[in-house]
Amino acid sequence: MSSSASTPQVLRRTNLKAVLDVMRHGGACTGTDLIDRTGLTRATVIAVCDDLVRRGWVRELGAERNEGVQKGRPARRFEFNGEAGCVLGLDLGVATVTAHVADLKGTVLGRAAQRIPGRAMEATPDERLETITGTVDRVLEDAGLPTTAVLAVGIGVATVVDRHGNIAGGHQLSSMFDLGLQTEVWRDRAWPVLLENDANLAALAERWRGIGQGTQDLAVMLAGERLGTGLIESGRLLHGSNGGAGDVGSLQLVEGVGSQDGIARLARHWGTQALAEGRPTLIRELVGPGTTRVSARFVFEAAARQDPVALQILDKIARRIARVIAVLGTFLDPELVVLAGAVADSAAALLPTINRELPSLTERPPRVEVSRLGDGIVATGALRLALDYVEENMPSLTPGGQPAAVG
């Protein structure tokens, strides 16, 4: 299954990748470094490096002194060329478009966010596309990058996406994001476009730059307005047969958990309810007089000041989340569960209750943490998705920017 026929050229390609992998992780490398880490001969290593330099993926550094005592002929030093191109990471929300751009080392070179004008829910596909392309163009321009430098685009959407990057129809919001981004829209730019569910990208982000570093099995709950879960098992994203894995929105089962409610929405809902019932609470003061619209922030703030009503709301939310985590832990046995999303900062207040509840709900409860990646978590994951694609296909691709003559 795994294997397909090979030619000597495939062999070289494999070794190009092996050397690139080492360079990406290890910074500047001498030939000897690469010999140690790849097991190849010096002759081969040097040939591969020269090949990579010729193709534009690697730079040879000048004759700066290596650190320490130096005897013998100075080593040539090679470095992965992070500027050989860039990747875009987009987060398409219901009302907002966020775009990050990074070089091939993953260094973020620019960020931009833009609201969909007017009433977002009613925006036409074309209006949506205009905002998206506008945001992308702006972030590229600000970073001084031509469109030809873009080697891949990762895009997170708030709906179900299968493992081939196709938006699964028949889901909530699925039509909102089914905009032909992979095919028609940027055909002239010839960008490889990779779609993925936003919670899945949050999981990639957490494993790349968040608490999940070094973890092979983790779940990330993107619990802002909606409630979505990104699942990584053995270092790979889970999708299920139609991409619905982790889409716990439809979980009607666990008593008290269900519908599509994320933390923010629940806080708002119960906060509003408390006000409507006229219960005495700090939330009222924070919201201000004359309005009944409670934002989640106020509830968390009131709780931070020990307001009993707000604390009770958080307790209720935490118990609800704990139940989902318990089910998740039982079915998937992740090492770590991360709470992320718009309210991640405040979610820390939920942890004590969650950790108190878990042992009664499941044996061996997973470790639970709160994300520290903030708002850009999905866009960050989108960058990672794009980088994964580029790294996987690197030898075959043509570096962006200059058209790079390859023999």
Add this chain to the structure above:
Amino acid sequence: MSSSASTPQVLRRTNLKAVLDVMRHGGACTGTDLIDRTGLTRATVIAVCDDLVRRGWVRELGAERNEGVQKGRPARRFEFNGEAGCVLGLDLGVATVTAHVADLKGTVLGRAAQRIPGRAMEATPDERLETITGTVDRVLEDAGLPTTAVLAVGIGVATVVDRHGNIAGGHQLSSMFDLGLQTEVWRDRAWPVLLENDANLAALAERWRGIGQGTQDLAVMLAGERLGTGLIESGRLLHGSNGGAGDVGSLQLVEGVGSQDGIARLARHWGTQALAEGRPTLIRELVGPGTTRVSARFVFEAAARQDPVALQILDKIARRIARVIAVLGTFLDPELVVLAGAVADSAAALLPTINRELPSLTERPPRVEVSRLGDGIVATGALRLALDYVEENMPSLTPGGQPAAVG
């Protein structure tokens, strides 16, 4: 990550595997067949075939006529040599040891089962090992196979096993199966021993020879005495960080589901209860007078004859199972859920209720079916596990039986 350094020899190894893969699936092959399916040149294909024949993995067939009109020089015909070795598949239950042996094409050559003598729960490791080795020796002897013919042993155990094949400590029954099978026990036989959770093997079996053929994402509930679930996503088994994935035994959460109760145990429990309460039911007649020990079989039989009490018990069981399936479907989005285990035949009676309940518990409920693989499901999966190992490592291994001189 994925790539490691390569030499020309690795290339040949890849092509050996590619050719073997085609042969395993396609039966007897001519050179032209292989050219079409691998993309290699005729010269290479023939060289690879000769190589495989020399190593013993492939047989060249005599000059039998090919079907149809034959012009031109007759093609040499090659066939995967299923008799180049065999694999063992073991199912270690609490009280029973089952062993299957199959050739490398997966054709079962022998079966044996043996009870652990005395009170199984109290058997010492040595007693257990004696039964295991005894069963293995018998099945090999009956099939007329020497121990040197065994290329791998797959073993299913009723406890948690991580993805490296290590039994995770601290679980129910974990010490019962931690017998040093991989290392000490058969050291003299030098067999590669692969441990895996029994429900996971049931999943492999369903995908190999059961209802799950061609399915990439499925869950198999092994629901006899205990309740365990084997999960396959994108064609791969899920283990989770410690192997606990699918070990729903500890799911205390879903109201009414939990503990370790499988279908048989529940049927027995509620059947006994009904008798104790003195309710009028066919079960009593089936069990016979003077005893209160109800076996699951009687409950299913009574239900088949429309006994109201038995039907009510099945209804209760089905609702319970439906809830687990709903959670499973929501979190993992499998294409198919298979009910398997000792009572699989009878479990068909549960399907109508399960399918009626599911839509109210989750959107897009998965397809649910009952296994037709019967008792040997775990041993069958164990064979598959062993075959996977052998197929993956085939070119490097030495065929069993004769010591096969390789140049």
Add this chain to the structure above:
DNA sequence: GAACATAAATTTAGACACTAAATAAAAGGA
């Protein structure tokens, strides 16, 4: 500063695996 030690690069010869093209072989049919 010349001779030496050292580490790395480069060159050379050889092995292995593949392709492509020419040649040979083994059938059936005219």
Add this chain to the structure above:
DNA sequence: TCCTTTTATTTAGTGTCTAAATTTATGTTC
């Protein structure tokens, strides 16, 4: 018997790697 067809085999050439010898560029020592 000769021709056609299909396949196998041989031959020459290419790409990639290793291993070993050689060269290069540096620092150290006397």
